[in-house]
Amino acid sequence: MTLPNPKPRSSEEFEQLKAVWRAPKGFSFITVVNNTYVGLFYIGTAVLFFLLAGVLALMMRSQLAVPENDLMSEATYNQLFTMHGTVMMFLFAVPAVEAMGVYLLPNMQAARDLPFPRLSAYAFWAYFIGGTAFFCSLFFGLAPDGGWFMYPPLTSYEYSPGHNADFWLLGIGFIEISAIAGAIEIIVGILLTRAPGMSLDKLPIYSWAMLVFAGMIVFAFPAVILATALLELERAFHWPFFVAEKGGDPLLWQHLFWFFGHPEVYIIFLPAAGMVSMIVPTMTRTPLVGYRLVVLALIGSGFFSFGLWVHHMFTTGIPQLSLSFFSAASMAVAIPSGIQVFAWIATIAAGRLRLTVPALFVLGFLFIFVIGGLTGVMVAMVPFDWQVHDTYFVVAHFHYVLIGGMVFPLFGAFYYWAPTASSKPLSKRLGYWTFGLLFVGFNVAFFPMHFTGLMGMPRRVYTYPAELGWDWLNLVSTAGAFMIAAGVAVFLVDLARNFRPSGAGGCGNLWDAGTLEWLPGGLYNTHSIPFVTSREPLWDQPNLAEDVDAGHYYLPNAPTGGRETIVTSPIDARPLYVLQMPGPSWPTLLSAAFTAAFFLLLTVKLVLPALVCAVIAIAMVIWWLWTTDPGPSHPPVDIGGGITLPVYQTGPMSHSWWAMVVLLLVAGSIFFSLVFSYLFLWTVSPDVWPAASGSSLPSLAWPLIGAMLLLFSSAGVAFAGRSLRSASGRRGLWPMRIALLLAVPILIAASGAELYGHWQAGLRPTTSGYAAVVYAIVGLQGLFTATSVIMGLYTLARSLCGLLDGRRRVTFDNTMLFWHYTVGQSLVGLALVHLFPRLVG
Amino acid sequence: MTERSFNLSFASALSGFLIWAVHFLFVYIFTALACARRFADIGVFGVGIVPLAVGLATIVAAGSLAAICLVSLRPGPAKTPSAHFLRRLTALVAGLSFVAVVWAGVPTLMVPVCR
Numbered sequence: 001m002t003l004p005n006p007k008p009r010s011s012e013e014f015e016q017l018k019a020v021w022r023a024p025k026g027f028s029f030i031t032v033v034n035n036t037y038v039g040l041f042y043i044g045t046a047v048l049f050f051l052l053a054g055v056l057a058l059m060m061r062s063q064l065a066v067p068e069n070d071l072m073s074e075a076t077y078n079q080l081f082t083m084h085g086t087v088m089m090f091l092f093a094v095p096a097v098e099a100m101g102v103y104l105l106p107n108m109q110a111a112r113d114l115p116f117p118r119l120s121a122y123a124f125w126a127y128f129i130g131g132t133a134f135f136c137s138l139f140f141g142l143a144p145d146g147g148w149f150m151y152p153p154l155t156s157y158e159y160s161p162g163h164n165a166d167f168w169l170l171g172i173g174f175i176e177i178s179a180i181a182g183a184i185e186i187i188v189g190i191l192l193t194r195a196p197g198m199s200l201d202k203l204p205i206y207s208w209a210m211l212v213f214a215g216m217i218v219f220a221f222p223a224v225i226l227a228t229a230l231l232e233l234e235r236a237f238h239w240p241f242f243v244a245e246k247g248g249d250p251l252l253w254q255h256l257f258w259f260f261g262h263p264e265v266y267i268i269f270l271p272a273a274g275m276v277s278m279i280v281p282t283m284t285r286t287p288l289v290g291y292r293l294v295v296l297a298l299i300g301s302g303f304f305s306f307g308l309w310v311h312h313m314f315t316t317g318i319p320q321l322s323l324s325f326f327s328a329a330s331m332a333v334a335i336p337s338g339i340q341v342f343a344w345i346a347t348i349a350a351g352r353l354r355l356t357v358p359a360l361f362v363l364g365f366l367f368i369f370v371i372g373g374l375t376g377v378m379v380a381m382v383p384f385d386w387q388v389h390d391t392y393f394v395v396a397h398f399h400y401v402l403i404g405g406m407v408f409p410l411f412g413a414f415y416y417w418a419p420t421a422s423s424k425p426l427s428k429r430l431g432y433w434t435f436g437l438l439f440v441g442f443n444v445a446f447f448p449m450h451f452t453g454l455m456g457m458p459r460r461v462y463t464y465p466a467e468l469g470w471d472w473l474n475l476v477s478t479a480g481a482f483m484i485a486a487g488v489a490v491f492l493v494d495l496a497r498n499f500r501p502s503g504a505g506g507c508g509n510l511w512d513a514g515t516l517e518w519l520p521g522g523l524y525n526t527h528s529i530p531f532v533t534s535r536e537p538l539w540d541q542p543n544l545a546e547d548v549d550a551g552h553y554y555l556p557n558a559p560t561g562g563r564e565t566i567v568t569s570p571i572d573a574r575p576l577y578v579l580q581m582p583g584p585s586w587p588t589l590l591s592a593a594f595t596a597a598f599f600l601l602l603t604v605k606l607v608l609p610a611l612v613c614a615v616i617a618i619a620m621v622i623w624w625l626w627t628t629d630p631g632p633s634h635p636p637v638d639i640g641g642g643i644t645l646p647v648y649q650t651g652p653m654s655h656s657w658w659a660m661v662v663l664l665l666v667a668g669s670i671f672f673s674l675v676f677s678y679l680f681l682w683t684v685s686p687d688v689w690p691a692a693s694g695s696s697l698p699s700l701a702w703p704l705i706g707a708m709l710l711l712f713s714s715a716g717v718a719f720a721g722r723s724l725r726s727a728s729g730r731r732g733l734w735p736m737r738i739a740l741l742l743a744v745p746i747l748i749a750a751s752g753a754e755l756y757g758h759w760q761a762g763l764r765p766t767t768s769g770y771a772a773v774v775y776a777i778v779g780l781q782g783l784f785t786a787t788s789v790i791m792g793l794y795t796l797a798r799s800l801c802g803l804l805d806g807r808r809r810v811t812f813d814n815t816m817l818f819w820h821y822t823v824g825q826s827l828v829g830l831a832l833v834h835l836f837p838r839l840v841g
Numbered sequence: 842m843t844e845r846s847f848n849l850s851f852a853s854a855l856s857g858f859l860i861w862a863v864h865f866l867f868v869y870i871f872t873a874l875a876c877a878r879r880f881a882d883i884g885v886f887g888v889g890i891v892p893l894a895v896g897l898a899t900i901v902a903a904g905s906l907a908a909i910c911l912v913s914l915r916p917g918p919a920k921t922p923s924a925h926f927l928r929r930l931t932a933l934v935a936g937l938s939f940v941a942v943v944w945a946g947v948p949t950l951m952v953p954v955c956r
Contacts, residue, residue, distance in 0.1 A: 191847075201926035292926065296933040303858040304941060307865045319876040319955045321891065324948030325869050332941040570847045571923050683877045 001531065004641030009551035014527065020558045021112070021524040024584045031584040033117035034523055039103025040421060040501055042124050045131070046096035051488070052135055053087035056080050058485055061445075065478040067466040077462035078145035079164070083138055085148030086168060089264065090175050091131045093402070096410060097271035098182045101210045104417065105186065107517035108204050110195035110532075112525045112565040113581055115188050115655045118588040118624060123178040123185075125592030130174035133600050137167045144168035147460060149257055150231070152242040152250050157235045163604060169232045170603040174596050176225050183217035184662045186210050191570040192655050195516060196554060197531045198573045204515055204535070205288060208295050209274025212302040213267055218662060219306065220263035222669035227256035230677070230776065239765045239772035241677070247688030248769035251316060252680055256673060258309035266305040268402065270298055272409035273340055276362055279409075279416050280344050282513040283359040284351025287536060290343040297336035297343075304333040314385045323382050330380035337373055341366065356511070357431030361412030364439045368404025372397055375450065390460075393453025399446045411438065411491070420506040420517055422499045430494035437487030445480025448473040514539040520549045528553035528640075529566055553640070560634045560647055567655060577649045578637050580630055591620030622794060629656075629798075631808030648808075656810045660817045667784070671825050674777060675832060681769045682840075688768040690837050695763060695771075702757030703834040707827060709750035714823040716743030717792075721816050727806045733799055736812075743819070744792050750826065751785040754778050777829045784822040791815040854927045857906055857935035864902035864942050868895045868949075876955040892949045899946030903939055910935035 023032050032038065060080050063071045072080075102120050106113050114120055137143045144164045146155040155165045190211045194203070231253065233239045240246035242253050281288045288294060307329040314323055344366065353359055375397040379385045388394060411434065418426045452473045457464060464470050509518040514536025519526045530553045534540035547553060554575070555566055563581040568574060594617035601610035632648040639645055651657065682689055690697050720739035727733050755778050765775035795815045798804040804811055852859070875881035875891050883890045913932035919925035 199921065199923035199926075201922045292929055292933060295930065296937060299855065299858065299934070300937050303855075303862065306862070307945075319872065321948060321952050321954045322869060322872050322876070324952045325865065325872070325945050328945045328948055329865065329941065332944050335937065335940065571850060571927075572921060683874060 001533075002641075003547060003552040004531070004554050004639070004643070005528065005552050005556055009527075009556050013557045014551065016561075017524050017527070017556070017558050018522065020561070020563055020583075021522070023523065028584065028586075031121075031586050031589055033113075033121040033582065033584055033588065035102050035106050035114050035117065035120065036421070036523055038117070038120050038124050039099055041128070042095060042099030042102055042120075045124070045128050046092050046099055049087050049091040049131060049135070050096070051492075053084050053092060054485065054488065056084040056087070058481055060084065061478040061481040063462060064464075064474050066475065067464050067468075067471050069463055072462070074462040075145065078460070079138060079141070079143040081460055082144045082147055082150075082168070083135070086144065086172070087131075087135060089148060089268075090172050091127075091135070093268040093406060094179055094264070095127055095131075095175075097213065097268060097406070098179065098186075100275065100410075100413060101186055101213070101271065102182065103421075104517055105189055105207065105210060106193070106565075107420065107519075107521075107525055108206060108515055109190070109193060109198060110516045110519070110526055110529050111189065111193035112529075113563065114185050115193055115565075115567075115579060115581070116185050116659065117563075118582055118585050119181050120185050121585065121588050122592045122595075123181040125589050126174045126595050127178040129593055130171065130596035130599060133596065134167060134171035137164075137171070142167055144171075149261065151257075152231060152234070152253050153244075155231065155235075156242060157238060160235075165235065166232065166603045166605075169228045169235070170599045172224075172228065173599045176221055176228075177595070179217050179221055180663075180666055183214040183221075184659050184666075186214040187218070187662050188655050188658050190214075192567050192658060193565055193579065194568050194573045195530050195532045195537075196566065196568055196573055196575050197533055198568075200571055202532060202535050205277035205291070205294055205298075206271075206274040209270050209277070209298050212298045213271050213274075216263050216267050216270075216302050216305070218665050219669050220260045220267065222260075222666055223256045223673045224260035226670050226673040226677070227253055227260070230256075230772075233772070233776070237766070239775065240769055241681075241772050241776075243769070246768050247681065247685040248772065249681060249684050251313070251684070252677055254313050254316065255309070255680065256677070258312045259306070259673070261312065262309040263302075263305045265398075265402065266301055269405045270301060272365075272406040272413075273298070275409050275413045275416075276344060276365060277340070278513075278515065279358050279362055279412055280347050280353075281351075281536070282416075282511050283356060283362070284348055284353050285512070286347055286351030287514075288343060289346040289350055290339070291535065293339050294343050297339040300336035301333060304329060304336065308333060311380060311385070314382050315389045320382075327380055327382050331377060334373060334377055334380075341370060341373075356415075357426070357428060357435060358412040358416035358511075360432070360435045361408050361415065364435060365404055365408035365412065368400055368408060368439075368442065370404075372400025372402075372404050376401060388453055390458055391453035392449040392457045392459065395459055396446050396449035396453060399442075399449075403442055403446075408438070411435070414491075416511065417517070418499060419508060419510045421501050423502045423507055424498045424500050425507055425510055426498050427494050430490055430497075434487050434491045434494065437483055437490060441480050441483025441485075441487055443480070445477050445484060448476050448480075452477070509538070509545075519545055527551045528556035530554075531641075554643070555637075555639045559637045564637075564647075566639065566645070567649070575639065575643055575645055576653065578639070578645045578647045579655060580633075580647055582627065585624060587620045587624040591617050591624060594620060618790070625794070626798075626803075629803070629808065629810045631803075648810075650807075650809050650813060654810060654813075656814060657817070660814045664817065664821045667821060667825070671780065671828070674773070674780060675828075678773045678777065678832060678836075681773055682836075685769055688770040689840075690770075691841050693768070693770070695767075696761050697834065697837060698757035698761040700834065702753060703830040706750045706753045706757070707830055709746050709753065710823045710826050710830075713743040713747040713750065714820055716740070716746065717816050717819045721812065724806055724809055724812055733805060737796055737799055740792050740796050744789050747785050747788060747792075747819075747822070751778075751782050754781060754826075754830065774833055777833055781822075781826045781829055784825060788815075788819045788822045791818055850927055854931045855934060856909055856931065857938035860902050860905055860909075860935075861938040861941050864898055865945060867898050868945065871895070871898075872954065881954045889954060891954045895946060895949040899942060899949075902942045903946075906935045906939040906942060910939065 063069050142163050144167050150168055190207050230241045234241050240248040242248045242250045277288055310326040311330045415426050415431050452470055457470050505522045526548050528548050528551045530548050537544055564578050567576045567579045569576055594613045597613040598610050634647045636644045636646045686692055716739045720736040723735040763771050765772050795812050798811055871894050872891055881891050885893050910932050913928050
């Protein structure tokens, strides 16, 4: 093809591009939003938590090194294993793979940044501040101690009256927000900001992996968000969701937690598999064998992993046939994993593997992960699991799949991609030592645990008697753990001596890789945005790097004077419009800090200060939002190659609409989990439902009035939208404003009617599991109502300030989408609560 | 490229997994309710109601998946590389889901329902 901008570009234009992307100086540096810096902060913080949780592991292994040890009390040990698991899973594993995505994805797709840079900055700071405070609970003896999965009744108000469990429940609240924010960003970024020509069949495998990762977060995290909210309501207000004597059920927690918990481990593994699929082709200088099959495997793992959760509950007395479905699915999920392993082996066989440090980590990953996969299929057999459940066999299994499947690829990824971030590569010699110590240390630590478990040693015990024959195995495991620590220490030395992050773009394409993140560039990513015709553009498109760097491809400048990238169509990556993006932002950082403060203060029951922080956080968010939705502020831009693109887009093709749709999928998943909770409790405790218990349902007049009010409010918003479309001039906006202003109290009245209806019928949330779940549904409706009201009033304010009209309407569209969703969710809630009990009698 | 045609293309490519999910949800919920509400002992034409429901669901799901797989494998009007890619992906997805659906249905032939 002819180059889009074949003439030489001016250096003033290039200087302007660099200036627009420059990071702020001095203290304001912390307000940076560029994915390169946010990604590095994020990765660094995740590594910090890995080290901290690793120290906890060393303490545990020291306690277990010899029988009947008294290095620490059982209470301390309980906090250690709970925090080790929680920090590793929530503060290290998911953030680390998300952080690699934040750092790599825009570069790999030749976008200049993620589509919502401030959102990823917010996610990072909330995680950093909240996670650090959460970890510090250890120093006050306030760390959670009920296991990383926190089963009630142990963790409910009767048996865990202190703040420890609340720290877990509220502590992971902001991590949940971070993960969801990241997922929205990643989905929209992968689908809408790619290099032109990067159609779906040329999408890097890592992008496919991250797309599946983010999609899984959207459907899995809501279950744990709901579960933590319900358990906190039970602990704080005694709403008995999980109290069997009052018609609740502890198994409800297990279903909700593991519906999240199983996909969680694939959320952790799939990005690592994606990274391996980028490293192996480079190290063998051969395209990945079986690209389509690997895409199938990634999506298949994602889907099937949602059908496995009961395999964590094989010993709970669930009927045998039900267990068998999950056993079958747990075996079936091995097929996509196997497809990927064979694809990597085939790629290695098709090329010549250079035994670089990243390649060694990949080989280590293959060995360890496959062993973990084999023991996984073993525990998928119900009778076998009945023998090894809650023993060290399971500990061995999951460390083989998690450390093998994620930590080894992550170390490989650090060595592989370090040249894109650092002006010096990491050391080969220290890398070999790191690998050797980690690989040998890991197997010495964890392989014996298979036998320890088969010999009967249970999990989560702080010591064990000498005469059971577990002593040598434990001592060997402890030695292995310290060898792992030595390997990590060598890695830290390597980082300290060699890793020098520079905004100037690293030390070059040292591995001769084929994908776009290796193009020369800086904080602006690349001087121009290339057109791609292959999966390995650097191998197949001659002179690509030179031409991109000389500005001969698309958008070699900053025509609107601000940060921009190109939005492309999701399937064929045709350029659609230029996305105007923000730069450094104080309100983003402040809203993250106050969000974290809100959760932490609530944990220690300082309710009024918590509410103050919540109000400030919301105010900061509104200040932040006020600078979004710039409207068609600039005439269409010529990006080169005869293509002129608008700088603003409304309607279903806008990135903002897509982000809102993903958010609504999250909301729908939370609601779906709540509907499941209602129906599950009805299945197991029908005796507390109205028909059996005699407690009265409100008369049908209440939900009928509520439904009418809901529909009126939606109609108002729909009318507002239509009148906005045909509005001309400033006076033409008044019908929209009045419709919106009227819709607000109508929506509030609908929520109020539902709440009052139950209250006046005598239902109180503390009486039974039925009452608790009904009030939870009402409460969720209230929460969505409040959010819709804030959005509606915000939209009104923008319109009154002249920042919203018929052409500049993205803010209105977001409000409209959320509003209609709220109404739809509330209607389904009304039908469930008022019609279902009457239908089943 | 409108949002709807993306959603439709993506959903059709993943139709195999969606059918797997519906089948899985149905067999699990039906079995759970049958045991919790004790209607698993009902027999229809001499076959227990649970094996019958699971068996029928499995046959219907597996049949649909086989059909989707065969239809997408036929040479079709693939206008662009991405359209061709999505068509092939549809067949692969349906094939893998077929295996998973059959595998999930098989226990019903061997395992007692509610014990």
